[in-house]
Amino acid sequence: MGDDIKMAGQPLSRVDGKLKVTGAAKYAAEYIIPNLAYGVLASGAIARGRIKSIDTAAAEKAPGVIAIITHLNAPKPPGYFGGKESSDPRTEGGEYRVFYNDVILYSGQPVALAIADTFERARYAASLVKVQYVKEPPQTDMLSNMDKAVVPKESDPDYNRGDKNAFDNAAFTFEQEYQTQLQVHNPMEPHAAIAVWEGADAITVYNKTQSSPIAQEDIAKAWKLQKENVHIVSKFVGGAFGGASRVWPEEMAATIGAKKIGRPLKVVFNRDQLFNMVGYRPQSLQKIKLGADKDGKLIGIHHEAYGNTSTYEQFTANMTSLTQALYACDNVSTLYRLVPLDVSTPCWTRAPGEAPGSFALESALDELSYTLKIDPLELRKRNYAAQNPDTKQPWSTKFLNECYERGAAQFGWEKRNPQPRSTTNGNWLIGYGMATGIYGAWRAPSSARAVLNSDGTLVVQSATADVGVGTATIMSQIAADATGIPVEKIKFELGDSRLPPAIGQFGSLTTTSVGSAVNDACVALRQKAIEYLKKSQSSLQNTPVENFAFGDGKIKTKDDAVSISYADLLQQQHLPSIEVTVDSKGSEEADKYSSYSYNATFVEVGVHALTNQLKVNRVVSAIDAGKIMNKKTARSQVYGSVTWGIGMALTEESVIDDRYGRWMVKDLADYHVPVNADIPAIEVLFIDKSDDILTPIGAKGLGEIGIVGVAAAIANAVYHATGKRVRDLPITPDKLV
Amino acid sequence: MNEQEPFCPNESRRSFLKKSTVITAVALTPAAAINAANNHWDEHIAAAIENVSLSVEINGTRHTMDIDPRTSLLDLLRENLHLTGTKKGCDYGQCGACTVHVNGERVLSCLTLAATTDGSKVTTIEGLANGDELHPMQAAFIKHDGFQCGYCTPGQIMSAVACIREGHASSRDQIREYMSGNICRCGAYPNIVDAIEEVQKGGQKV
Amino acid sequence: MNLFQYVRPAEQKTAIAAVAAEPTARFLGGGTNLLDLMKRHIMQPEKLVDVTRLPLKGITQQGNIIRIGALTRNTEIAEDKTILQNLPLLAMAINAGASAQIRNMATTGGNLLQRTRCPYFYDTAMPCNKREPGTGCGALEGFNRMHAIFGFSDKCIAVNPSDMNVALRALDATVVVNGPKGERKIPIADFHRLPGDTPEKDTNLDKNELITAVTIPISPFSKNAYYLKVRDRNSYAFALVSVAAALNMDGNTIKEARLAMGGVAHKPWRLTDAETFLKSKTATEENFQQAAQIAFQGAKAFKHNQYKLKLGPNTIVQALSVASGLKSV
Secondary structure: OOOOOOEOOOOOOOOOOHHHHOOOOOEEEHHHOOOOEEEEEOOOOOOEEEEEEEEOOOHHHHOOOOEEOOOOOOOOOOHHHHOOOOOHHHOOEOOOOOOOOOEOOOOOEEEEEEEEOHHHHHHHHHHOOEEEEEEOOOOOOOOOHHHEEEEEEEEOOOOEEOOHHHHOOEEOOOOOOOOEEEEEEOOOOOEEEEEEEEOOOEEEEOOOOOOOHHHHHHHHHHHHHOOEEEEEEEEEEEOOOOOOOOOOOOHHHHHHHHHHHHHOOEEEEEOOOOOOOOOOOOOOOEEEEEEEEEOEEEEEEEEEEEEEEHHHEEEOOOHHHHHOOOOOOOOOOEEEEEEEEEOOOOOOOOOOOOHHHHHHHHHHHHHHHHHHOOOOHHHHHHHHHHOOOOOOOOOOOOOHHHHHHHHHHHHHHHHHOOOOOEEEEEEEEEEEEEEEEEEEOOOEEEEEEEEEEEOOOOEEEOOOOOOOOOHHHHHHHHHHHHOOHHHHHHHEEEEOOOOOOOOOOOOOOHHHHHHHHHHHHHHHHHHHHHHHHHHHEEEEEEEOOOHEEEOOOOOEEOOOOOEEEEHHHHHHOOOOOEEEEEEOOOOOOHHHOOOEEEEEEEEEEEEEOOOOOOOEEEEEEEEEOOOOEEHHHHHHHHHHHHHHHHHHHHHHHHHHEOOOEOOOOOOOOOOOOOOHOOOOEEEEEEEEOOOOOOOOEEEEEOOOOOOOOOOHHHHHHHHHOOOOOOOOOOOOOOHHO | OOOOOOEEOOHHHEEEHHHHHHHHHHHHHHHHHHHEEEEEEEEHHHHOOEEEEEEEEEEOOEEEEEEEEOOOOOHHHHHHOOOOOOOOOOOOOOOOOOOEOHHHHHHHEOEEEEEHHHHOEEEEHHHHEEEEEEHHHHHHHOOOOOOOOOOHHHHHHHHHHHHHHHHOOOOOHHHHHHOOOOOOOOOHHHHHHHHHHHHHHHOOOO | OOOOEEOOOOOOHHHHHHHOOOOOOEEEEEEEEOHHHHOOOOOOOEEEEEEOOOOOEEEEEEEEEEEEOOOEEEEHHHHHHHHHHHHHHHHHHHHHOEEEEEEHHHEEEHOOOOOOOOOOOOOOOOOOOOOOOOEOOOOOOOOOOOOOOOOOOOOEEOOOOOOOOHHHHHHEEEEEEEOOOOEEEEEEEEEOOOOOOOOOOEOOOOOOEEEEEEEEOOOOOOOOEEEEEEEEOOOOOOEEEEEEEEEEEEOOOOEEEEEEEEEEOOOOOHHHHHHHHHHHHHOOHHHHHHHHHHHHOOOOOOOOOOHHHHHHHHHHHHHHHHHHHHOOO
16 A cells, blocks of 8 residues: 555545536436437336237327337347346346237336337327237235245245244243335436447447446347447446346347347336336335343344245345344344235345345334333343354454444433433424444455556556446545555546446445455556566665555655656656456455444434424434545445435335236325435444455445434334334324324 | 517418318418328328427527427437436426526426427526536535435536525525425435535625 | 427417317416326327416506416515515415426416326326226225315315415415406316316316416415425425415404315315304414314215324314414424
8 A cells, every 4th residue: 555645535526526517427318329219118007917909000100200119029139038037147037028928017017119210209109009908907915915925046045043932931022013115216317228239249238237247248148149249338327226237128128129220229218117117125024023131132033024026036135134143142033035926026225135124123122122121222232243143253343332332422312311202392202213234244256457557647447337426436546545646647447348347336345346356456556567667677676565665656665765656667668558457356364254334323303293294303323334435425325325214214105006006106206205305414423444354445335334224213213202103114294193 | 589479380280281171271281291191191291390490598509490399498408409417317397307597597497398498598507617617516516525426416506506596595404495306316415405505605606 | 298289479369269279279388287297198289389478477466456477487476575475375385385496487377277196197007087087086996195085076086286276275366367258257266176077177267268367365364374284205295285374363362264275175175164163263272173173074084095184183283373373383
């Protein structure tokens, strides 16, 4: 690392900020492609059955129409239509294939693609497609289909440690059911794709994706193309939250349509189509049983969770995993089941299992605290896990106690009157609530390339993505520390499948994985530079590597005897550039440890005594995510997580009319993403201590930890305010009547 | 075009094409159109005839063109003029990503028919900076990290500038309320409020 | 969106004639509702007559009457000094609706004609008697959390989504319209309809009639007025229920009360029995509770909107409490 002030950790403003505030940043639908045609998908009206007939005559005659594509005339991607199994190894079953056949699997399913020379004409033509169906009664209500629950094929088996019957010996037992809602990603940028065929066997797709390598692989598989002949470009992503981590019908429809018309084609989903064509967080039913002694020591925990999936594919997001690792308890059992319904497949959604799972577990802990008359924070401290209670491994790092202490102090938790409905401010009932969050910290194999130019600039590349967290900024900071080159002279490139392959932006993995790869590539690059330096100056021949330092764009010896800029070094050596590409992965040493990020969230809510209007008054989020790479962007990320938690707790829900299997909440007027007026002051406290076992840069992962536990903390605060426990999210005013 | 100037071309052409007898048509229409109507190509002909002429000043540049009357101001900017800084989030007036200024007021370009802006002055995010010099609000958004993914950002900034000009930025609560028409799914709201508050207090001309 | 003809006549007469000439033609105001509905193919006019440049803007006071031109934007009303001084309830209601951008666009006339937000009306794949008479009411036994508890029929249980309309109802506004048969004045109580057997008709306005103005008598309610809207988020959401409360007070005694509700019926719902009860009563929580109970006699809920039977009266009590100065927000 360089000798100067470390860039990592500095609250650097985003390196791509100017592009974003001037409107110059280009998102998927915004590339200017000559001869571009517009495609609009027509959505189906029923949830289950078959297409009896499709009348496309009026649509085809409409002005400007180039083609109307249905399952009857669609070009057949050989690997997509022929493939029996999903091309996505992360889900079990057969993926939904657009225009594959006449079978209707979910309401709103695309039944036709209207292609025209302008958007207006394509949209109108799509409305002219008339479809007749053979209807079958759909099953979309999870609670009345619990008998159909299945053990997921691709998930942890039922879990048991210790004695299942330990509850029998507990002084206190507690049992309760919790439900979470259909939550929809609703990124501000609609999913979009522009497909440009370059001959019969090569294609460029501009799309919205959290992983250009995954999109490349899926499209190559579908069309049976050489992977290198599929070029994915996704430089800016207007929010994703898990929903852009696989290929969806708009991308496949664009490739199919472009093939059909022999012309570049753009397909963008309408907002209502985004509600169930690009995944969503499945609803959940969870049962928690707790046993404790009179001092609050947990004797037993049982957590079972049911989530919905589609009939054609198993989407898993285990909501019970966190229960296995969070508290020191000898006797823990969990099980996880899926209920297949006539709906589209759900998708990973910010802290997929942990967000709903923690709502159940952390609500139950809160309920137990009232039974035991032990402060909720104290109850959690009494069950603090000093090692992983499941694997018995040591933690690589764990600073949850620090989160508790600092969070509670900042919040003023000690002022909490333990009695529910005891605190008021005018007509508002005031409540305090808290919860713990836990999220696995991982590092996935990733590659990065570092290219040093003779003008002293550094280009670092990796096929990862930036859905908004500030990847390019953080990576530039890491590269600056590793090379001693100032951030202004570093350019980080991402969002292109032709760059060195890397993990996509999900699972809180980017900084740990790609950040480590960038660090490793830059360290290798500076080694290479040292070799050139040694070659040029014989006096340095025997200087050990650790005697070199890097800063201000220079390589120096620590005794300052030699100091040369990278630019001068390359020019002296007549090198236009030097580059290294590094494949990077976690150490074997790290496998001996258990790694998680943690948080403690403290919330104050106000509930109007008469009208039940709900307001979150303030939030303190104390976070242990290892070393924080950029305190400005990191704080923003936690703001986002907390905002998501507030939405999950209070405002967001989509609803299906089970008579029709139809989503009836599918626009942003009815689906209430929190607005500015919903979000109070949020104080973020980072413990900011390096985890040097998991990664060379000390990071543990931040993307999801901030949401875990937030909904429970709010629900707990609402109970404290009102004395009313709401166990099904969201907590809207009507539920407090 | 001034406020009162009407736009009524081809007032009866469409219904005529759809409903008139051939006799009436002969008096008014080129032979090709009659032929087209008889061959059920009336929609095609009508489409050509019903284009609307539009003259609008966007970021200081006057644009004069014929457009499909269905074109929203948002699609005109993005698809016809390639000014993609203005974003399409929902297209139904429910997210604020498409906010632009028309004659100085913040409006939703997705619910504005482009044809209705004839004779108007439109300012988009591309027209806010003074050359390379960022508008104070743009600079404040960078400084306070008032965005993550950046997709709602142009709408937020256009809305924020208007919020101050309107006099609706006198307190954090007022900013929150008057910025609630701009949804940020990444949750940058506290930073957005910081940025607006700073610009408002800074007293710079916005 | 279907193809339509766009015209922008310079005169009211021409505009009315242009709409009258085409069975599906519509006046285009701010477009915030009509464009939305057209994009979803819920309304498909073949001609749009842009009236936004007709001289129907502005707010004037003539004696005891305030006249608001039909093309006056919502923002202009909410910020107008005459309105804020004399009809603060109207400003409060307007500011409780939509967003700053939409209020900049939405016209007074257009807001009066705002159509329901019922999700069955909004989904062309679903039954809806309002959108497509004879197809049935999807909400009746469906997802009806937002729906009516007063004045509904078995054909339709949708609610009027406007906040402005609730205040206009409380303030006894009059809607001035002009059409092929000339001008007429429609009291706000008769302007919006109950669904009955013809839920496709939201109002008693003829298709070819253009709203030209709204007139509101200045009444002694300006000091004690409050508009309270309960919703799922703190801004930019439609009402679960809302209450417009205005009181003419003499000390602690209510000389006269005006009460109307939103989110409960197919039209802005005036609570006349409660008003009568409150006359000459003192401003106490007990009296407000009683007024709220009286107001809710005859209310009937469906599967998902039972909460309105409790939330509604509570909201009335709170609105009256704030309006009277008995309690804070």
